[in-house]
Amino acid sequence: MTTGKEKRAGGSQSARAGKPKAKDKDVHTMKRFQSSESQRRYSRQMRDKGKRIGFVPTLGALHEGHLALIRKARSQGDIVVVSIFVNPLQFGPGEDYDRYPRDLARDMDLARENGVDAIFVPEVAEMYPPEFAAKISMGPMTEKMCGASRPGHFDGVCTVVMKLLGVVQPHRLYLGRKDAQQLRILERMIEDLNLDVKVTACPTVREKDGLAVSSRNVVLSKAHREQAPRLYAALRLAQREILVEHVRDPQMLTRKMREHIESGSEIDIEYIAVIDPETFEDLPTLTGRVLIAVAARLGDVRLIDNIQINVPGGRMAEGFATGRTPRPSGR
Numbered sequence: 130m131t132t133g134k135e136k137r138a139g140g141s142q143s144a145r146a147g148k149p150k151a152k153d154k155d156v157h158t159m160k161r162f163q164s165s166e167s168q169r170r171y172s173r174q175m176r177d178k179g180k181r182i183g184f185v186p187t188l189g190a191l192h193e194g195h196l197a198l199i200r201k202a203r204s205q206g207d208i209v210v211v212s213i214f215v216n217p218l219q220f221g222p223g224e225d226y227d228r229y230p231r232d233l234a235r236d237m238d239l240a241r242e243n244g245v246d247a248i249f250v251p252e253v254a255e256m257y258p259p260e261f262a263a264k265i266s267m268g269p270m271t272e273k274m275c276g277a278s279r280p281g282h283f284d285g286v287c288t289v290v291m292k293l294l295g296v297v298q299p300h301r302l303y304l305g306r307k308d309a310q311q312l313r314i315l316e317r318m319i320e321d322l323n324l325d326v327k328v329t330a331c332p333t334v335r336e337k338d339g340l341a342v343s344s345r346n347v348v349l350s351k352a353h354r355e356q357a358p359r360l361y362a363a364l365r366l367a368q369r370e371i372l373v374e375h376v377r378d379p380q381m382l383t384r385k386m387r388e389h390i391e392s393g394s395e396i397d398i399e400y401i402a403v404i405d406p407e408t409f410e411d412l413p414t415l416t417g418r419v420l421i422a423v424a425a426r427l428g429d430v431r432l433i434d435n436i437q438i439n440v441p442g443g444r445m446a447e448g449f450a451t452g453r454t455p456r457p458s459g460r
């Protein structure tokens with residue numbers, strides 16, 4: 130049954146102007162829900178049929194990073210739900226909420242082409258009616274790194290994800306390692322609140338030149354786009370310093386990274402963090418699993434990136450290959 134707020138988003142109606150119409154038999158049917166109630170009803174029906182639901186929450190402006198999450202969800206479950214919601218709670222004053230790229234028609238095409246079963250696209254008023262009062266707060270781990278320059282950002286992320294999990298009721302949640310701090314905080318939230326959902330963390334998808342794919346890359350000026358790959362180059366440099374030159378001093382590492390990023394560029398580094406990936410504590414010396422994360426501004430655009438390294442001779446971590454460099458994957 131279709132409610133007033135529920136739309137059928139499949140068939141041969143291509144939402145992208147000028148795109149040739151595909152033959153009906155080739156087109157995957159995708160449902161579109163705008164109300165929490167209709168999305169939840171669909172999810173319940175799917176669960177009642179024994180279907181495993183994978184969920185990919187996004188801000189939209191879908192790109193290869195999002196599509197990798199969608200494909201992973203496809204490969205692991207029966208039903209893939211994607212949400213597209215530019216969440217005002219996670220943007221601070223003066224941030225790019227208004228400028229954030231929005232193109233629902235294109236996103237719907239991409240989602241459908243990649244086998245998404247249902248897309249949840251609520252309005253702000255649907256998510257946050259005037260009486261809305263809840264707030265998830267995850268404490269000190271939300272105040273460092275990205276949280277230091279974006280106060281309230283992770284509370285906004287946690288609150289919306291908590292709400293989306295309540296609506297979509299997935300078995301699995303798909304998150305990108307590109308947002309390493311967000312991933313860890315959401316894993317903590319799920320553990321702390323005993324939520325019945327498993328997290329699948331997906332590797333960072335990169336452009337051919339190593340730049341982590343991001344919705345914000347397209348708004349970089351030409352000059353800044355040319356400089357932006359330095360962030361990943363600096364992370365690779367750090368990896369080489371640790372694995373080949375046996376550097377164990379985090380300060381020496383951050384100094385070298387800083388020099389590499391800043392020399393002759395207009396990149397304004399916000400932070401370089403060399404930390405324990407679980408606790409985000411600073412490391413006096415490099416041992417075991419190490420997360421190296423960077424945030425920087427190029428003009429108005431803020432970019433983040435990170436890698437994880439297993440430092441040889443330290444405690445080994447599950448699930449991470451020693452010293453393996455994430456290979457740049459283009460699109």
Ligand code: AMP
Nearest residue numbers: 187188194304305307308332333334342
């Ligand atoms: P966003 O729309 O930016 O909030 O991202 C939605 C999800 O996609 C988050 O779990 C991100 O970590 C993930 N994501 C964004 N960019 C990438 C990327 N380049 N590679 C892998 N995952 C990504």
